[in-house]
Amino acid sequence: xxxxxxxxxxxxxxxxxxxxxxxxxxxxxxxxxxxxxxxxxxxxxxxxxxxxxxxxxxxxxxxxxxxxxxxxxxxxxxxxxxxxxxxxxxxxxxxxxxxxxxxxxxxxxxxxxxxxxxxxxxxxxxxxxxxxxxxxxxxxxxxxxxxxxxxxxxxxxxxxxxxxxxxxxxxxxxxxxxxxxxxxxxxxxxxxxxxxxxxxxxxxxxxxxxxxxxxxxxxxxxxxxxxxxxxxxxxxxxxxxxxxxxxxxxxxxxxxxxxxxxxxxxxxxxxxxxxxxxxxxxxxxxxxxxxxxxxxxxxxxxxxxxxxxxxxxxxxxxxxxxxxxxxxxxxxxxxxxxxxxxxxxxxxxxxxxxxxxxxxxxxxxxxxxxxxxxxxxxxxxxxxxxxxxxxxxxxxxxxxxxxxxxxxxxxxxxxxxxxxxxxxxxxxxxxxxxxxxxxxxxxxxxxxxxxxxxxxxxxxxxxxxxxxxxxxxxxxxxxxxxxxxxxxxxxxxxxxxxxxxxxxxxxxxxxxxxxxxxxxxxxxxxxxxxxxxxxxxxxxxxxxxxxxxxxxxxxxxxxxxxxxxxxxxxxxxxxxxxxxxxxxxxxxxxxxxxxxxxxxxxxxxxxxxxxxxxxxxxxxxxxxxxxxxxxxxxxxxxxxxxxxxxxxxxxxxxxxxxxxxxxxxxxxxxxxxxxxxxxxxxxxxxxxxxxxxxxxxxxxxxxxxxxxxxxxxxxxxxxxxxxxxxxxxxxxxxxxxxxxxxxxxxxxxxxxxxxxxxxxxxxxxxxxxxxxxxxxxxxxxxxxxxxxxxxxxxxxxxxxxxxxxxxxxxxxxxxxxxxxxxxxxxxxxxxxxxxxxxxxxxxxxxxxxxxxxxxxxxxxxxxxxxxxxxxxxxxxxxxxxxxxxxxxxxxxxxxxxxxxxxxxxxxxxxxxxxxxxxxxxxxxxxxx
DNA sequence: GAGCTGGAAGGACCG
DNA sequence: CTCGGTCCTTCCAGC
Numbered sequence: 001x002x003x004x005x006x007x008x009x010x011x012x013x014x015x016x017x018x019x020x021x022x023x024x025x026x027x028x029x030x031x032x033x034x035x036x037x038x039x040x041x042x043x044x045x046x047x048x049x050x051x052x053x054x055x056x057x058x059x060x061x062x063x064x065x066x067x068x069x070x071x072x073x074x075x076x077x078x079x080x081x082x083x084x085x086x087x088x089x090x091x092x093x094x095x096x097x098x099x100x101x102x103x104x105x106x107x108x109x110x111x112x113x114x115x116x117x118x119x120x121x122x123x124x125x126x127x128x129x130x131x132x133x134x135x136x137x138x139x140x141x142x143x144x145x146x147x148x149x150x151x152x153x154x155x156x157x158x159x160x161x162x163x164x165x166x167x168x169x170x171x172x173x174x175x176x177x178x179x180x181x182x183x184x185x186x187x188x189x190x191x192x193x194x195x196x197x198x199x200x201x202x203x204x205x206x207x208x209x210x211x212x213x214x215x216x217x218x219x220x221x222x223x224x225x226x227x228x229x230x231x232x233x234x235x236x237x238x239x240x241x242x243x244x245x246x247x248x249x250x251x252x253x254x255x256x257x258x259x260x261x262x263x264x265x266x267x268x269x270x271x272x273x274x275x276x277x278x279x280x281x282x283x284x285x286x287x288x289x290x291x292x293x294x295x296x297x298x299x300x301x302x303x304x305x306x307x308x309x310x311x312x313x314x315x316x317x318x319x320x321x322x323x324x325x326x327x328x329x330x331x332x333x334x335x336x337x338x339x340x341x342x343x344x345x346x347x348x349x350x351x352x353x354x355x356x357x358x359x360x361x362x363x364x365x366x367x368x369x370x371x372x373x374x375x376x377x378x379x380x381x382x383x384x385x386x387x388x389x390x391x392x393x394x395x396x397x398x399x400x401x402x403x404x405x406x407x408x409x410x411x412x413x414x415x416x417x418x419x420x421x422x423x424x425x426x427x428x429x430x431x432x433x434x435x436x437x438x439x440x441x442x443x444x445x446x447x448x449x450x451x452x453x454x455x456x457x458x459x460x461x462x463x464x465x466x467x468x469x470x471x472x473x474x475x476x477x478x479x480x481x482x483x484x485x486x487x488x489x490x491x492x493x494x495x496x497x498x499x500x501x502x503x504x505x506x507x508x509x510x511x512x513x514x515x516x517x518x519x520x521x522x523x524x525x526x527x528x529x530x531x532x533x534x535x536x537x538x539x540x541x542x543x544x545x546x547x548x549x550x551x552x553x554x555x556x557x558x559x560x561x562x563x564x565x566x567x568x569x570x571x572x573x574x575x576x577x578x579x580x581x582x583x584x585x586x587x588x589x590x591x592x593x594x595x596x597x598x599x600x601x602x603x604x605x606x607x608x609x610x611x612x613x614x615x616x617x618x619x620x621x622x623x624x625x626x627x628x629x630x631x632x633x634x635x636x637x638x639x640x641x642x643x644x645x646x647x648x649x650x651x652x653x654x655x656x657x658x659x660x661x662x663x664x665x666x667x668x669x670x671x672x673x674x675x676x677x678x679x680x681x682x683x684x685x686x687x688x689x690x691x692x693x694x695x696x697x698x699x700x701x702x703x704x705x706x707x708x709x710x711x712x713x714x715x716x717x718x719x720x721x722x723x724x725x726x727x728x729x730x731x732x733x734x735x736x737x738x739x740x741x742x743x744x745x746x747x748x749x750x751x752x753x754x755x756x757x758x759x760x761x762x763x764x765x766x767x768x769x770x771x772x773x774x775x776x777x778x779x780x781x782x783x784x785x786x787x788x789x790x791x792x793x794x795x796x797x798x799x800x801x802x803x804x805x806x807x808x809x810x811x812x813x814x815x816x817x818x819x820x821x822x823x824x825x826x827x828x829x830x831x832x833x834x835x836x837x838x839x840x841x842x843x844x845x846x847x848x849x850x851x852x853x854x855x856x857x858x859x860x861x862x863x864x865x866x867x868x869x870x871x872x873x874x875x876x877x878x879x880x881x882x883x884x885x886x887x888x889x890x891x892x893x894x895x896x897x898x899x900x901x902x903x904x905x906x907x908x909x910x911x912x913x914x915x916x917x918x919x920x921x922x923x924x925x926x927x928x
Numbered sequence: 929g930a931g932c933t934g935g936a937a938g939g940a941c942c943g
Numbered sequence: 944c945t946c947g948g949t950c951c952t953t954c955c956a957g958c
Contacts, residue, residue, distance in 0.1 A: 425933080430953060435932050485931070527951070541941080541950065575935085576950070 398553055398563060401463060401500050402473035405551065405565035411451035414552050414564040417514070418446040422583045422605055426478055426524035426546075426573035436483040436518050437548065437571065440585070445520075445568060447550045449513035458552050460515050462492075462503040464522060465549035467570035469622075469661075469674060472549060474500035476530050477540045478573060480548075481521035492519040507552060522546065522573055544574035545673060570673055582606045582664040582672040589646070591657065591678035596648035599633070602675075607642040608666050609634045615647055615662040615677065626650045630662065649679040656681065 399405060407414050420437045427434040439445050447460060464478040479501040482494045493504045503520055507513045527540025548568040553561045569585055588601040602613070617626035628650075633643040642664060649658065661674035 427932090428952060432931060432933095434934095483931095487931095524952090544950095574950080575952095 398561065401465075401497055401502070401549075401551075402471070403563075404471055405563050407564055407566040408451075409562055409564060412554055412562060412564055413450040414550060414566045415448055415450060416445060416548075416550065416566055416568050417448050418443065419569045419585075420445040420517075420548055420571055422569060422585050423572045424522055425575050426522040426544075427481070428524050428526070433481060433483060433521050436488065436521050444516050444518035445548060447515050447517060447566070449507055449552050449554075449564070452507075452509075452513050452554060454555075455509050456555070457509060458507045458513065458554060460505040460507045461551040461553075462505060462517065462520055463497075463500050463549050463551075465547045465567055466543075467545035467547045467673060468543070472547065472565075472567055474498070474549075475543075475546050476536060476538045477525050477527060477543060478546045479523045479525060481523040483519045483521045488519045490516055490519045517548070520548065522571070524573060545570045545572055547571065582608070582611055582666050584664055584672045584675045587675055587677070590676060591680055592646050594649035594652045594654055594658075594679045594682050596646040598646045600644050600646050602642040602644060602664065603640060604642070604664070604672065605640060606666065607637055607639055607664060609637045610666070611637065611642055612665045613642065613644040613662055614665055615660055616674070617650065617658065617660040626660070646677075652682055654679060654681050 418439045421440040424437045464475045464480045465472045466475045480503045495502045505515045551565045553563045584602050584604040586603040592598050613630040615628050616624050619625045628647050630647045631645040636643040658679045660677050663674050664672040
């Protein structure tokens with residue numbers, strides 16, 4: 001179960017409606033006049049990439065596995081190349097019917113996992129190419145996204161507008177929408193998993209296969225080969241879930257169910273179900289299995305299925321109600337123009353639409369529903385690719401939002417000079433804005449790009465990312481909200497990328513490429529709206545921490561674009577949590593020899609005298625290998641600071657740094673996020689990272705790794721051990737695949753590749769290495785500290801497993817080449833999109849990398865199938881077999897207690913979810 | 929009057 | 944199945 005939960009979360013799917021970004025982009029660009037000109041140059045826009053939905057990225061990383069490396073060396077890239085959308089959508093393209101699926105605006109849903117994996121690579125390559133005739137796929141076109149949809153991940157946006165309405169119409173609509181929109185899930189899954197089956201997408205609900213398809217693949221894994229996705233997860237989970245809990249990890253609200261369609265058939269929800277969710281599935285075994293499974297035939301089948309689906313999607317897939325809506329709306333649809341244009345690909349891109357507008361307009365205005373409806377109608381239009389706008393981000397070349405990118409590369413470094421406050425109450429659509437995010441010391445966050453000496457202004461992108469242990473990705477339940485008014489000095493534009501609202505802020509040379517972020521608020525989307533989306537695996541409940549994620553795309557002489565990303569410290573966005581949950585903003589030390597004993601000062605909020613500080617060593621799969629309570633000095637405890645004594649590590653003989661996590665606990669449900677901490681070998685003050693040992697990112701990055709390094713190391717060890725060097729990370733971005741490999745082993749059948757996958761996890765990796773990748777590094781300020789996220793990384797897994805899933809993707813071979821090179825390829829490479837210039841070096845890679853290598857770094861996440869889930873939540877002392885030892889090679893590992901780690905994100909629900917998942921898995925999985 | 933806040937009511941979820 | 948604690952979302956009211 002636990003695993004499941006995690007997975008589920010992990011799995012998030014990104015739904016992307018691909019609007020075609022291009023269109024969007026274009027539109028955006030249009031909108032943003034300012035940007036375009038200036039920026040554009042800088043930005044890579046070009047090609048095709050488009051957009052690819054970010055989703056892919058992650059996936060990509062992981063995905064790789066599936067796809068033959070060769071094929072897509074760069075999963076990511078491929079995707080991009082192919083046309084970002086293309087791939088995903090493209091898949092859809094033709095329906096069985098003959099109708100060009102693609103055309104229709106597709107909604108892609110990508111689970112991160114799935115998508116990535118599937119889409120990109122797998123899908124991509126395969127399907128798209130094969131299946132779709134080139135024609136269909138239009139590069140740009142490829143994926144269409146529903147306009148509105150896109151807006152955010154959720155349609156939820158639905159509600160956007162108004163509160164009132166929100167529920168009524170929107171909400172419902174939204175919910176429905178979501179459903180469909182995300183429908184893909186099921187179909188997809190199935191296809192891949194069981195090719196044959198999948199096709200069925202027939203279910204109306206399922207709707208969008210394609211995206212799914214992609215997803216599916218990924219997702220499916222989780223399902224384990226055995227069960228068909230549907231059956232297994234979907235339905236059951238679904239159903240079950242719903243009843244008491246929402247199937248999904250989700251807790252969808254009852255009402256939503258009630259009112260709306262009740263049940264989506266399990267099918268539909270394929271996604272929904274935890275199982276379904278790519279992440280979940282992905283995880284270990286499934287992954288492997290799946291991947292494996294995807295043989296050509298399977299693939300073909302899947303494709304077919306997808307294809308079919310595609311057509312279906314809208315129509316068929318949509319839940320009845322949905323359909324209704326659609327039908328009803330059709331008119332409206334027409335009316336709506338898609339403001340954005342995104343959707344419409346063809347339609348004249350609305351130059352007009354202001355990003356904001358467009359995104360929301362639909363929704364708010366009611367368009368939302370319509371849009372969905374609309375989509376079907378306009379298929380072709382969608383198909384049309386829109387010209388990319390200079391703007392950018394949309395550009396194909398740009399990495400998806402879920403890709404893990406480094407914060408610095410070469411001379412460039414994107415840094416958060418002033419971190420945002422740790423708490424910011426997000427506003428609902430039904431509420432008025434609650435203002436811009438502020439800095440803890442007053443004022444607003446400040447971001448600066450260092451090392452950029454050109455005269456061209458660049459565009460800084462800002463979106464709301466997750467703050468859990470998993471890889472950084474756009475947050476499904478929160479969107480950035482542009483604040484305007486007298487008090488706002490910074491100009492900005494809103495754009496929607498892959499369902500994620502992105503605020504574009506100009507970085508001007510005259511301002512030293514520095515921007516005061518006083519124009520960014522945080523919008524909370526209703527959990528019910530988001531969770532109902534097909535494919536959405538994350539749970540909103542208690543998933544209230546976010547990070548501001550900043551990206552900048554620096555044009556390189558080579559023509560490529562170097563993308564840098566940095567994420568802020570976590571921000572608690574709920575009303576309550578901000579008041580009650582302990583929050584660690586900084587820590588005086590982020591590493592210390594295993595002997596412990598040193599006092600570490602934690603700075604943050606809500607610390608109590610009874611606050612406990614728990615150090616945890618997690619296995620890749622998220623299980624707690626070791627857990628101990630650190631001593632705290634109550635006398636020195638203040639609400640904003642806590643002094644703890646670093647406890648000795650369980651294994652005093654480690655030869656390489658071991659990354660662990662710790663959190664502050666004020667009570668059963670009041671825990672801070674995990675903070676990273678690294679134990680250093682006793683006698684070795686400074687450790688270099690050697691690839692060998694753990695998973696260091698470095699290795700990966702390095703040339704070598706490639707993917708699979710054969711080394712199968714124990715997961716744990718690897719994971720655990722993190723290389724100290726962040727630097728290495730650079731590369732980091734791309735973690736070495738190897739790690740995965742290690743993991744992989746675990747996977748039963750998985751092919752080596754698969755293994756790799758796990759590693760893919762960029763995030764995990766990142767954390768340690770600090771690769772940045774996923775994790776945003778804290779901006780200068782408290783880099784280490786911030787980590788909050790990192791911890792996550794650690795286990796990406798807890799929920800983490802999902803990552804694994806991802807991994808697979810990455811796995812994909814290409815990676816091998818990986819990291820560096822590979823990455824690029826993957827990313828960029830491929831085809832179309834202009835690959836990043838090598839120059840970019842790492843950065844370049846970055847994008848790619850992430851996908852590809854992600855793994856490396858950190859903790860790899862993959863959860864070893866074996867271990868994982870079964871373990872009871874409670875801590876049990878276990879040994880982690882291999883892994884542990886690895887970490888400390890020879891040393892006998894101290895017995896470790898393994899616990900699941902439920903909580904990272906939102907522990908609670910996660911736990912729940914995990915349980916569910918685990919159960920499923922357990923039943924399914926053979927392993928243990 | 930609009931926007932930003934803080935607080936809290938109500939109901940859904942969970943254990 | 945009930946009960947109590949949480950959490951989410953919507954409202955209100957004040958500045």
